[in-house]
Amino acid sequence: MSLQSSxxxxxxxxxxxxxxxxxxxxxxxxxxxxxxxTVYGDTHLGxxxxxxxxxxxFRFFTIYGYKxxxxxxxxxxxxxxxxxxxxxxxxxxxxxxxxxxxxxxxxQRYTNQYKDLLRKMNVLPPSxxxxxxxxxxxxxxxxxxxxxxxxxxxxxxxIYFNLQKYAHEHPYGNLSGKKIDDLLADTRGTAGQNQKRSxxxxxxxxxxxxxxxxxxxxxxxxxxxxxxxxxxxxxxxYLGKTFDIHGGGLDLQFxxxxxxxxxxxxxxxxxxxxxxxxxxxxxxNGQKMxxxxxxxxxxxxxxxxxxxxxxxxxxxVTVRFFLLQAHYRSPIDLSEEALEAxxxxxxxxxxxxxxxxKMYTSxxxxxxxxxxxxxxxxxxxxxxIHNEIWSLVEATSQNQxxxxxxxxxxxxxxxxxxCAACWKGMASDANTPRTIAALFxxxxxxxxxxxxxxxxxxxxxxxxxxxxxxxxFQGVLGLGQAEKAGNSDLTETLVQMLIDFRNKARxxxxxxxxDRIRDGLAxxxxxxxDGKNGTEFQVE
Numbered sequence: 001m002s003l004q005s006s007x008x009x010x011x012x013x014x015x016x017x018x019x020x021x022x023x024x025x026x027x028x029x030x031x032x033x034x035x036x037x038t039v040y041g042d043t044h045l046g047x048x049x050x051x052x053x054x055x056x057x058f059r060f061f062t063i064y065g066y067k068x069x070x071x072x073x074x075x076x077x078x079x080x081x082x083x084x085x086x087x088x089x090x091x092x093x094x095x096x097x098x099x100x101x102x103x104x105x106x107x108q109r110y111t112n113q114y115k116d117l118l119r120k121m122n123v124l125p126p127s128x129x130x131x132x133x134x135x136x137x138x139x140x141x142x143x144x145x146x147x148x149x150x151x152x153x154x155x156x157x158x159i160y161f162n163l164q165k166y167a168h169e170h171p172y173g174n175l176s177g178k179k180i181d182d183l184l185a186d187t188r189g190t191a192g193q194n195q196k197r198s199x200x201x202x203x204x205x206x207x208x209x210x211x212x213x214x215x216x217x218x219x220x221x222x223x224x225x226x227x228x229x230x231x232x233x234x235x236x237x238y239l240g241k242t243f244d245i246h247g248g249g250l251d252l253q254f255x256x257x258x259x260x261x262x263x264x265x266x267x268x269x270x271x272x273x274x275x276x277x278x279x280x281x282x283x284x285n286g287q288k289m290x291x292x293x294x295x296x297x298x299x300x301x302x303x304x305x306x307x308x309x310x311x312x313x314x315x316x317v318t319v320r321f322f323l324l325q326a327h328y329r330s331p332i333d334l335s336e337e338a339l340e341a342x343x344x345x346x347x348x349x350x351x352x353x354x355x356x357x358k359m360y361t362s363x364x365x366x367x368x369x370x371x372x373x374x375x376x377x378x379x380x381x382x383x384x385i386h387n388e389i390w391s392l393v394e395a396t397s398q399n400q401x402x403x404x405x406x407x408x409x410x411x412x413x414x415x416x417x418x419c420a421a422c423w424k425g426m427a428s429d430a431n432t433p434r435t436i437a438a439l440f441x442x443x444x445x446x447x448x449x450x451x452x453x454x455x456x457x458x459x460x461x462x463x464x465x466x467x468x469x470x471x472x473f474q475g476v477l478g479l480g481q482a483e484k485a486g487n488s489d490l491t492e493t494l495v496q497m498l499i500d501f502r503n504k505a506r507x508x509x510x511x512x513x514x515d516r517i518r519d520g521l522a523x524x525x526x527x528x529x530d531g532k533n534g535t536e537f538q539v540e
Contacts, residue, residue: 009064009427011245012329014253014276015175019429024244025274030061030068031243033235033273035252036129038075039110040091042298043117045282045319045334046249046289052320053279053328053430054247055123060426060476062373070373071238072126074114076107077133077214078227086203090224093213103214104133117299120316122478124373128238132230136216139225139233142267143204143218151266155195157207157221163200166262175261175276176254202259204229228259235272236264246273250280279328284309285335297334314339321346321479324432346479349436352443353473355536359446360459360466370475411445411454412461418442419468426476435472442469451531495526499535502528 009022024030034054037047054072061068079091089097096103115125143159146152151166152159166172167180183200203226208215215222225233235243241264248257257276264272281288284295297307305313322342326332418441425434442465448454457465474480498517505513518528521537529536 007423007427009061010429011275011277012429014278020275022244022275024066025242028066030066030245031239032058032061032068032070032245032247033231033239033243034070034072034126034246035231035248035256036072036074037110037114038079038091039107039114040079040095041110042300043110043114044289044296044298045284045302047114048118048121048299048319049282049323049328049332050247050249050279051118051123052121052323054277055478056324056426056432056476057245057247057277057430058124058126058373059478060430063471063475068127068373069239070126071128071130071235073231073234074107074111074129074131075227075230076104076111076131078225078230080227086206086226090212090214096213107131107133113300117303117316120303121299121320122317122480123320124370124478127373130234130238132225132234133214135230135233135237136218136225138237139229140205140218142229142233142236142263145267146204146263149266151262152204153197154220155197157223158195158203159205159220160196160201161204161259161262161266162197163202163262164198166266170262170265172262173258176258178254178258202226202228202255204263228256228263231256232260232263232267232272235260236268241268241272242270243273245275245277247277247279250278253278277328280331282323283331283333286333310336310339314343317479318343318346321349321477324477325436327429327431327433329429345436349439349443349473349479352439352446353469355450356443356446356466356469358536359450360462370478409455409457409461411449411457414445414454415442415457415461415465418445419464422468422472426472432477435477439469439473439477495521495537499528499537503535 010019011022012018013020032054034050037043051072054070058068058070076092077090080086080088090103092106093103096106099106119125143152146161147154147159150162152161163172164180173179180200184198205218205220205223205225207221207223212224214224216224235246246257246260253276261271264270283289284297287295289295289297295309297309299316299319301307302310302319303313303316305311318339319342322334322339323332325342325345418438421438421441422435425431425438428434445454446465449457498521502514502517505511505517521528526537
């Protein structure tokens with residue numbers, strides 16, 4: 001029995017403003033495009049949230065059994081200082097001018113930084129990561145098509161999209177809720193300030209003035225592409241004229257994503273994406289992150305503790321866990337207190353992974369961080385227990401309470417219910433908070449079983465617990481400690497040696513030595529847990 005035949009994935013479509021059942025347009029294959037960063041400055045928390053949110057969806061789709069082509073672009077040209085009036089310097093070119101570097105040096109520097117910092121947060125690389133500057137031919141071809149269809153005009157070497165004509169013949173504003181009349185009313189003060197026939201028209205191609213460094217030849221003269229055009233060119237090149245999912249931050253819904261829809265319809269006669277997914281915004285101590293407010297925090301500063309807002313550094317995976325504690329469509333506020341709480345919660349889940357591993361050692365050790373999506377795809381339940389979990393997911397979805405034939409006790413039933421809750425949480429609009437809560441429930445069950453507060457579970461139920469915890473903690477949520485994985489075996493060996501020395505001291509009634517070892521480990525962040533099954537430890 002396959003996952004797809006057992007339960008469906010539901011996603012909130014920003015276009016319809018409803019939860020819809022997701023089915024790929026091509027069986028078992030998902031095409032997903034997400035707007036990446038404009039690489040002219042340090043990678044910040046706002047860049048991290050969509051990267052983490054859609055990384056989790058990428059992982060879950062893969063583990064669910066889909067073959068995913070995930071495209072996340074890099075904008076390395078076309079973003080002007082004044083986006084509303086489409087005037088001023090290119091942001092990358094300006095940074096290069098100030099630093100006395102080539103523009104492509106600037107974009108390469110910050111692209112490298114972006115990828116390196118996301119890697120530390122266990123964000124897997126996408127299937128394709130195209131550059132806007134590498135797709136000039138495709139962009140010019142789309143401009144030509146829109147001109148041929150009559151939805152664009154040329155003015156002094158620049159090509160503008162005629163939005164009013166388009167909106168007269170096509171629906172416009174359904175994604176963002178914007179109305180043409182309202183938009184026109186808001187732009188009366190800017191009419192006649194540039195080459196556009198209407199303030200609402202946007203550039204498909206801009207003629208480059210003599211001082212503009214980043215320029216390419218075109219049928220209309222030397223120039224550069226408009227910001228909105230780039231994503232239309234790259235998404236359709238790699239995913240087709242219509243694909244499954246387009247994602248990005250809520251701030252891109254208008255005007256960027258509305259413009260993409262208009263360009264795609266004008267050039268190809270169809271909307272680009274069947275589902276639109278938008279992650280909400282992130283604030284810091286209740287305020288929007290802004291350099292002018294003095295609360296701008298780069299990821300590098302947050303990870304190294306060199307910013308002026310937080311008193312100490314925070315681990316990249318802690319920041320990832322903090323982001324996943326909120327639903328992707330909910331706003332989230334970053335504070336030192338929130339990061340410290342996330343740190344404690346993550347440590348508890350990481351210790352839980354070790355506890356559950358010890359409870360079912362015969363299943364092996366799948367806690368090595370996936371380096372790529374092929375490794376992530378391997379994080380699937382053992383085929384022998386597929387039917388048990390999938391049928392339970394289906395049964396709990398239908399509020400059925402019949403015991404599975406392999407369920408030997410009430411404890412088994414509780415384990416299987418929590419395992420099903422992990423799958424159902426992610427299948428319900430990628431609800432990571434629900435999935436995290438289910439992991440804590442699994443961990444609580446493991447602790448009660450270990451302490452004898454619940455009847456023993458069957459070996460099969462323990463395997464279900466172990467593998468489900470592994471799949472979601474590591475494979476879906478990506479919460480393994482990539483940077484520290486290499487020393488974990490050595491650390492455990494050394495701590496176990498000290499526990500053995502302490503046990504010997506206790507046998508000899510050398511309480512002072514036993515207490516010295518216990519207190520020394522506590523000072524190093526290792527707490528010893530004495531129980532009827534011996535002494536275990538947790539890393540605080």
